[in-house]
Amino acid sequence: MFLGMRKLLTVGILALGAGSASAQFGGGGFGGGSYGMAGYGGGGWGGYYPGPYGGYMQGLASVTNANGQYQMQIQQARVEQQQAEQARYKSRLDWDKTRIEETNLRSQEATANREYRENVREQARQETLNWSRKDPPAHYIYEGVALNAIADEIKQLQLDSNLRGPQILVDQDILNRINVNDGTNTSAAAGLSVIKANGSLNWPVIMRSRDFEPIRKVLDQQVATAIRMVRSDSLDAETYTNLQKEAEKLQKYIDSLVGDMRPDDYIRANRFSTSLDKDVVLLGGDNAKKYFSGDFKLSGSSVAEVLDNMFKSGLKFAAAGDSDRQAYNAFYNSLLQYDAGLQQLAGPAKPAAPGKGPAFLPEP
Amino acid sequence: MFRKKAWPLMLTVGACVTLAGCGQRKVADAKGKGTPPASTPGPGGVVITSDRSGSVKLSNNGAVAVASAKGTVLVQDAGKFNVADKGAQIAPGQSVVSAGGAVLMANGVEVELLADLTGNDPMPVVTSGLTVLKPSEGIDFEFQLAPGRIDLENKKSSGPAKVRIHAAGHKHDLELVSPGARCAIETYGRLMPGTQFDPEASPENAIKPVGRGLLVVIKGEVAYSDHDTFMKMTEPPGRSLLNFDSKDGHEPVPSHLDKVPAWVLSDAKEPSAAKHLAMVKEIESKLAEKGDIAAVIDEYGSSGDPAKRIAAVHLAAAVGDLPRIFMTVNRSPHPDVVDEAIVAIRHWLGSGPNRAKAMYDFLLKGIPELVEKTGGKHGGPATPAQAVILIDLFIGFTEEQKIQPSTYKYLLKLLSNERSAIRGVASWYLNHMVPDGVRFGFNPNDPEEARAKSVKQWETRLTELKLLPVAAPAPKAPAAPKKP
Numbered sequence: 001m002f003l004g005m006r007k008l009l010t011v012g013i014l015a016l017g018a019g020s021a022s023a024q025f026g027g028g029g030f031g032g033g034s035y036g037m038a039g040y041g042g043g044g045w046g047g048y049y050p051g052p053y054g055g056y057m058q059g060l061a062s063v064t065n066a067n068g069q070y071q072m073q074i075q076q077a078r079v080e081q082q083q084a085e086q087a088r089y090k091s092r093l094d095w096d097k098t099r100i101e102e103t104n105l106r107s108q109e110a111t112a113n114r115e116y117r118e119n120v121r122e123q124a125r126q127e128t129l130n131w132s133r134k135d136p137p138a139h140y141i142y143e144g145v146a147l148n149a150i151a152d153e154i155k156q157l158q159l160d161s162n163l164r165g166p167q168i169l170v171d172q173d174i175l176n177r178i179n180v181n182d183g184t185n186t187s188a189a190a191g192l193s194v195i196k197a198n199g200s201l202n203w204p205v206i207m208r209s210r211d212f213e214p215i216r217k218v219l220d221q222q223v224a225t226a227i228r229m230v231r232s233d234s235l236d237a238e239t240y241t242n243l244q245k246e247a248e249k250l251q252k253y254i255d256s257l258v259g260d261m262r263p264d265d266y267i268r269a270n271r272f273s274t275s276l277d278k279d280v281v282l283l284g285g286d287n288a289k290k291y292f293s294g295d296f297k298l299s300g301s302s303v304a305e306v307l308d309n310m311f312k313s314g315l316k317f318a319a320a321g322d323s324d325r326q327a328y329n330a331f332y333n334s335l336l337q338y339d340a341g342l343q344q345l346a347g348p349a350k351p352a353a354p355g356k357g358p359a360f361l362p363e364p
Numbered sequence: 365m366f367r368k369k370a371w372p373l374m375l376t377v378g379a380c381v382t383l384a385g386c387g388q389r390k391v392a393d394a395k396g397k398g399t400p401p402a403s404t405p406g407p408g409g410v411v412i413t414s415d416r417s418g419s420v421k422l423s424n425n426g427a428v429a430v431a432s433a434k435g436t437v438l439v440q441d442a443g444k445f446n447v448a449d450k451g452a453q454i455a456p457g458q459s460v461v462s463a464g465g466a467v468l469m470a471n472g473v474e475v476e477l478l479a480d481l482t483g484n485d486p487m488p489v490v491t492s493g494l495t496v497l498k499p500s501e502g503i504d505f506e507f508q509l510a511p512g513r514i515d516l517e518n519k520k521s522s523g524p525a526k527v528r529i530h531a532a533g534h535k536h537d538l539e540l541v542s543p544g545a546r547c548a549i550e551t552y553g554r555l556m557p558g559t560q561f562d563p564e565a566s567p568e569n570a571i572k573p574v575g576r577g578l579l580v581v582i583k584g585e586v587a588y589s590d591h592d593t594f595m596k597m598t599e600p601p602g603r604s605l606l607n608f609d610s611k612d613g614h615e616p617v618p619s620h621l622d623k624v625p626a627w628v629l630s631d632a633k634e635p636s637a638a639k640h641l642a643m644v645k646e647i648e649s650k651l652a653e654k655g656d657i658a659a660v661i662d663e664y665g666s667s668g669d670p671a672k673r674i675a676a677v678h679l680a681a682a683v684g685d686l687p688r689i690f691m692t693v694n695r696s697p698h699p700d701v702v703d704e705a706i707v708a709i710r711h712w713l714g715s716g717p718n719r720a721k722a723m724y725d726f727l728l729k730g731i732p733e734l735v736e737k738t739g740g741k742h743g744g745p746a747t748p749a750q751a752v753i754l755i756d757l758f759i760g761f762t763e764e765q766k767i768q769p770s771t772y773k774y775l776l777k778l779l780s781n782e783r784s785a786i787r788g789v790a791s792w793y794l795n796h797m798v799p800d801g802v803r804f805g806f807n808p809n810d811p812e813e814a815r816a817k818s819v820k821q822w823e824t825r826l827t828e829l830k831l832l833p834v835a836a837p838a839p840k841a842p843a844a845p846k847k848p
Contacts, residue, residue, distance in 0.1 A: 138764045258777040259786075260749040262756045263765075264560055270770035274833045 129153055133336065141332045142325055144179075144317035150339050155311055157346050165342030168303040168334050175298045175306065177327035182287060182296065183316035192291050193321040194272055195279045199227040199292070202323040204272050206265040215253055219246050219276075230288045240284055247276050268322055275321060303338040428454040428496050428505070431474070432467040435652030438683060445683040447655045456498040459510075461682050463491045463647075470496075471504035472520035473527055473540070478513040484627040486578060487552035489513045490711060491682040503528045503537075511553050511575075511715045517546040518584070532575045532610045537589045545584030547597075548628045551577040551608075554714030558762035561720045561755045563748065570721060571759075573714040577608035580621070580628050588616065600624050643671055647679075657683055665692035665701070674704045681708035686723065687731045690785065694734060694742050699807055702788045703795075710758055720755050727751035742784060750783055757789040766797060769833040772826050779819045784808045787815070794822065801825055 131137075132146035140146040158164065179193055194202050201223055203216060222243045229235040251273045258266060282288060290296045296315065300306035310316075320328045430437045430452045438445040439452065440459040454460060454468065464479035477492035492512025499506040505516075506528040518525035518540035525540040531551060538547065553573035561571055579588070581597045581604045588595050588606060595618055597603050604621040630637065650660045657679060664676035665688075673696060680688040686709075693705045713719045727746040734743025746754065757778075765771050775797075778790035787808035795802050804825070806818035826832045 139767060255777065258774065259753075259781055260747075262560070262749075262753050263761065263771070263774060264558070264756065266774045267765055267768055267770040270773060270833065271768065274770065 125149070125152075133339065138325075141328050142320040144319055147178075147317040147328070147332060147335060150335050151307060151310065151317065154307060154335075154339055154342060157342055161346040163342065163345050164304050165338040165345065168338045168341070169301060170303055170306055170331065170334055172301075174327045174330045175300070177320075177324040178298050178331050179318040179320060179324065180296050180298055180310070180315040181318045182290070183314060192279050192282055192296075193319050193324070194275045195223060195227070195283070195291075197292055197294075197297060199224050201276070202321045204268045204322045206261075206269055207272060211257070212253075215246070215250055219243075219250060222246050226283055227292060230283055231292050233289060235283070235288070240280075243280055243283070247273070247280050250276065272322060275319075303334050307338075427456070428468045428470040428475070430454065430466070431469045432465065433648075433652070435648045435650075437462050437466040437468070437477075438651075438657060440683075445657055445685075447651050447657065454496050456496050459493060459495040461491060461493040461510075463679065463682060466492075469519070471499070471525070472518065473505040473525045474515075474517040474519045475505065475507075476515040476517075478515060480513065480627075480630075484630060485513065485550060486627065487511075487550055487576065488711070489550060489552060490678055490708075493682070493715075497528075497530065500528060502526060506530070509549070509551055511551050511711075513548065513550045515546060515548045515582070516540060518543050531577065531608075532572075534590060536616075538579075539587040539589075541585040541587060545586055546582045547586045548580045548582055549577065551575060552714075553610075553716075554710065555720065555759045557760035558765060559759050561724070561752060561759065563721065563724050563752060565721075567718050567721070570718055572610075572717055573719075575608070575610040577606075579606040579608075579616075580604060580625065582624050582628060590616070643675070647675065658685065658688060661685070661688050661692065666695060670698065670700050673698060673701050677701060677705045677708050681705075681712045684712060686712075686726050687733065690731055690743065691734050691737075693788070694738065694784070694809065697807075697809070699805075702808060703792055706758070706789055706792045710760070713755075713758055720759075723755055723758075724751050727754060746783065750786065753778075754783075754786055754789065757786070757793070761793070769831055772797070772831040773833055776819070776822055776826060776832070779806060779815070779822065798825065798829065798831070 128145065128149045132140060132149040136146045154165070176197070196202060201216075201220055203212075207216065222239070226235060226239055226243050229239060251270075254261075254266070254269045254273055257269075261269065282291070287296070295313070298306050298310065298315070300309050430439075430448045430450055432450065434449045435447055437448040437452075438461045439448045439454055440446075440461070445461060448454070448460075460466070460468065460477070462477035462479075464477065466477040468475040468477070475494070477494070478489075479491060480487075480489045489512050492514055493510035494512075494514065495508040495510070497506040497508060503526050505525075507530070509529050509531040516525075516527055516538065520543050522543060524542065525545075527538045527540070529536045529538065529549070532553070540547070553575040555571060555573050559571045562569075565571070579586075579597075581599050581602075583599050585599075586597045588597060593616060595603070595606075595616070597606065597618065600621040600623045602620065603618050604624075605619040607617040607619065608615075647660065647664075650663070651657065654660060661676045661680050664672040664679070667673055667676070673692075676692055677689055680686075680692060689705050689708060693702055696702075709723075713723065728748065728751055730745035731743035737743075761771060772794075775790045775794050778786055779794070781787050781790070785808075791806045791808055794806075801822055804818040804821040806815065806822065808815070810818075823832075
């Protein structure tokens with residue numbers, strides 16, 4: 001019973017699908033109602049398998065056909081998917097390639113930039129060195145720029161050639177007047193310039209007059225006290241603040257005399273006062289003790305010894321006080337003499353590489 | 365900046381007084397086309413010369429005659445410069461000043477005093493001058509040279525003309541070998557920047573200007589000799605140029621020239637020079653008409669025409685009339701007069717020995733006329749300190765000083781100085797060292813309130829440019845030591 005009903009149901013379903021199948025396989029072709037004959041399937045020439053069985057077969061074909069279609073579509077979809085994958089893969093490859101090229105280009109640019117910067121720096125260094133060696137402006141010497149440029153060159157030349165220059169003796173009085181620091185501060189002036197290692201102040205001549213005597217005495221005393229305390233690591237806030245106040249007073253006093261001071265005198269006095277302010281700041285700094293303990297002091301009997309000691313301690317030349325200028329000139333001449341001798345021994349220096357602009361920029 | 369702007373105007377002054385034709389004649393001479401005036405030796409050493417116009421000039425040994433028109437030459441007499449007539453005699457010991465174009469005749473030597481018309485000369489020659497000296501034996505014309513441009517030419521009918529020049533304490537002999545031989549001499553002097561004036565120094569030990577000189581043979585042959593050098597020079601091409609520099613011990617350094625340099629042959633008809641000629645002629649005729657340079661300076665100093673104002677200042681400096689320079693500056697509301705007066709005074713200070721001391725004495729004395737006119741506000745005697753400051757400022761700053769913040773601070777403070785002259789010079793330096801500060805319009809003669817505003821602007825600008833000394837950053841005061 002159940003089996004029979006299932007068959008009927010199946011046939012019914014298939015019959016329902018026949019309509020659509022006949023439309024494809026001839027139902028509408030030669031069949032037509034006007035030529036059909038009763039008793040011969042009622043469908044005219046419309047079906048090869050007339051009757052219920054024909055409908056079933058037709059439905060079955062349709063199903064098979066649809067199945068094939070489906071498979072074809074699946075296959076097609078797979079092909080398309082594969083193609084898409086390949087395209088994506090290719091695209092990824094292309095993208096990677098582009099990225100690699102970009103990265104390479106950037107790397108080249110960075111290298112070129114770095115080289116360019118290095119060349120520029122080297123050129124600037126070479127320029128400073130050339131200036132320093134040949135008749136530099138006075139302030140190049142007094143600010144320590146020329147001395148540092150030549151000393152750096154000597155250091156490199158000694159390292160490269162393992163040679164030492166000629167024996168140029170240095171007067172200790174001159175050496176005591178050359179100021180140095182540890183080079184950690186980029187300013188060449190970052191060294192004591194008017195306060196000397198022995199705790200005294202190098203007053204310019206114009207400030208040794210009677211007009212300046214009262215303030216000079218006070219400052220001499222306060223500086224000496226402060227330095228004593230710095231040496232024993234006991235500089236207290238009160239002493240330091242008092243020293244600052246006295247330095248300010250000095251500046252105000254100089255300014256009050258501006259209408260009576262000739263240009264050169266005022267410039268010297270003002271420079272002294274400005275330098276004193278900076279020195280006072282250094283006294284309150286971390287390295288203050290080193291200025292008086294001998295750590296920031298040049299030693300040696302010849303230029304070679306002085307330089308060796310400087311290189312070992314990592315010291316740099318600092319700016320000169322007004323009264324140290326003659327000593328700076330003298331030491332500069334000795335340094336120049338040593339440098340020339342060393343160059344002769346070491347042979348001609350390599351010419352500086354010509355400056356080359358970055359790859360993406362036109363040649364400068 | 366002002367300097368450059370002012371050049372054409374200075375040249376105007378340089379060209380003032382009879383320029384017409386003088387440059388052109390030089391060119392013609394250099395090309396050998398000029399016709400030298402006929403000269404005939406007269407009785408008693410007197411030389412009678414006739415020029416193209418047919419006028420006659422006389423000169424005898426030791427005396428020099430003015431051969432150019434009235435108004436071209438100013439001759440010093442009893443400390444005062446007067447306008448000389450054509451044919452006037454200049455006695456030994458008298459000084460002559462010309463702003464260009466003056467011609468003197470001395471024993472067959474034609475002396476032409478010129479100035480840089482085009483701005484192309486190697487030295488800033490604004491005026492020319494000399495002091496006539498009694499000629500030594502065998503010398504036709506002897507003189508003390510002042511900064512400027514002088515051309516010498518042998519106008520004799522035959523034989524050499526011998527000239528002895530005293531410059532910067534040295535004697536230089538020139539022999540213009542044959543008639544028509546011509547040479548140009550240009551000199552300039554200035555006190556070296558950074559030199560400190562010492563009011564107590566004796567004349568021998570006083571600061572001296574550094575001088576530079578050039579000698580160019582334009583035509584013919586010229587023999588040069590001094591105490592240890594003798595050299596023969598010829599017109600170009602050849603050894604035609606001598607360089608002197610008192611810094612290098614006055615040793616002459618000869619050079620070869622292929623042709624006469626353009627600046628030597630500068631033509632007054634060149635466009636750059638010709639455009640000033642109208643005013644030059646006007647000044648010339650004014651000088652001839654009034655016969656008093658002070659009157660011309662006063663008239664031009666108060667003119668609305670900047671070229672005339674500036675001409676007035678340089679004319680005053682050329683004759684060393686310092687009071688008139690200060691009065692012109694004081695009277696004028698125009699900053700260009702202040703600027704040009706400073707340039708003119710700097711020229712004057714470098715134009716002879718002991719000028720700084722002369723200026724010091726003048727400043728201590730003050731300008732009574734100006735005191736009277738301003739009701740005591742200006743022109744009073746300066747204190748010794750003020751006089752020294754002013755002279756040091758005129759001498760100038762060294763290159764090293766110019767980069768020092770302390771220098772800027774000093775100048776800034778001097779803008780508020782009680783003396784307007786000091787304020788003016790300080791402002792002049794600041795304007796040159798920081799040109800964009802010109803826009804603050806500082807005028808030393810303005811009322812105090814207006815000046816204070818400009819000073820504040822200057823201070824702000826100099827601080828922005830980091831040209832003022834920077835106070836060191838105050839560190840933390842060290843902590844009190846811990847108790848053990």
